[in-house]
Amino acid sequence: MSQLKQISHNDNSAPSTPGKFKIEKSPYFNRTRWHSSLAKLTLWSFAFLAVILIFFLRSPSSSVPIDPSRRSLRTYNWGGSAWEKRVRSSARVRSRNGMTVLVTGAAGFVGTHVSSALKRRGDGVLGMDNFNDYYEISLKRARQALLERTGVYIVEGDINDEALLRKLFEVVPFTHVMHLAAQAGVRYAMQNPGSYVHSNIAGFVNLLEVCKSVNPQPAIVWASSSSVYGLNTKVPFSERDRTDQPASLYAATKKAGEEIAHTYNHIYGLSLTGLRFFTVYGPWGRPDMAYFFFTKDILKGKPIPVFEAANHGTVARDFTYIDDIVRGCLGALDTAEKSTGSGGKKRGPAQLRVFNLGNTSPVPVTELVSILERLLKVKAKRNIMKLPRNGDVQFTHANISYAQRELGYKPTTDLQTGLKKFVRWYLNYYSGGKKAVE
């Protein structure tokens, strides 16, 4: 996952300390004597307005990043009969034997694609997302608008909000949860470790707590990551390989998720399927990932950092096109067995699975750059750098035979073909053609 991410990229998004602000000392307060109470009133009104204005400028919609671990303190508007109607209508099943799926992280890259694919084939889909500012919120809003046009509503809220989750299950008895909400990114974990614990551990546990207690319990499919293979050198990575030497806090929280999944399966009979995605890319992708900001920087004529390993070793990724990942996600949902518990009690053994979803053909990062140069018709300024030892691994390569056997998973898009689609989307989206983009 975004193992190619650059240091410089997130340097400007250091978390701020929200809630503190200074008001400049105003000379009016001490110097001038006010004789008219009307004037006094006017002054205080202005002061009040100024404070409100400052609050607005510091709100999450501004460019000031808010510490994501405090995001849960934001209050969201939910509830009421109009809201419930919207939730129900979004989750209504339109095909025979369709499922009812709660998709967390629905305004995210993978979440948007999975939600629209489910909706298209007639399943009921309700999205949930907290629209945090880890990367440009406008892109999440644009994805939301896209989903809205297909009839998917995204509830705005945090997976740590237990009351909201309980309410959603009260309104809609979801048969499945597609859990994609997470704090992604490898390097950002050094800047904001709390956000990983908040979303990937605390949030996941909160979601599972609600899922185990509702009746009927849903089956859960969730996103782990290829980063759990950490410092492993044996390739391709197979599901049975060791995953106890993570190279980043991100990877550690995903590995923790897999262990937590085991626990909830064991104690409460929840059906749980973890999917280890390998560097997913494509239209509507994530701006913090290398293929995305390489495109941006190449077009701007800005040098791009290209990593190489020790002794000029190749850094390569098993890039996986989004449509292939979506098919893998749907395959996992379709083959998920029912949870076996009820009333918070286990009644029998339940399904517990972990799959690699990759492309099985690692591509050197230098090749990624060459393909982008050809597609963009711009020469890249390559800044060759040594791979830092703070999260990124040298090589990823998935063994997908297990997913092939159980999910019918078979990726069909090579990097050249997939990047062509990405670049076409990128140019359209950022050329101001935001409205025209489909």
Ligand SMILES: NC(=O)c1ccc[n+]([C@@H]2O[C@H](COP(=O)([O-])OP(=O)(O)OC[C@H]3O[C@@H](n4cnc5c(N)ncnc54)[C@H](O)[C@@H]3O)[C@@H](O)[C@H]2O)c1
């Ligand atoms: N894209 C990849 O290459 C890749 C690789 C491996 C694993 N994954 C995993 O796949 C999943 C989806 O990734 P993505 O690339 O779409 O990332 P993304 O950041 O685009 O999507 C995640 C979404 O979850 C939301 N979110 C985060 N924390 C939340 C919270 N506490 N409550 C509610 N919503 C929250 C975010 O606002 C975002 O829209 C993540 O779990 C990620 O870790 C992705």
Ligand SMILES: *[C@@H]1O[C@H](CO)[C@@H](O)[C@H](O)[C@H]1NC(C)=O
């Ligand atoms: C791939 O994984 C399967 C198990 O799903 C295993 O039997 C096989 O040996 C692995 N292949 C390689 C090349 O590691």
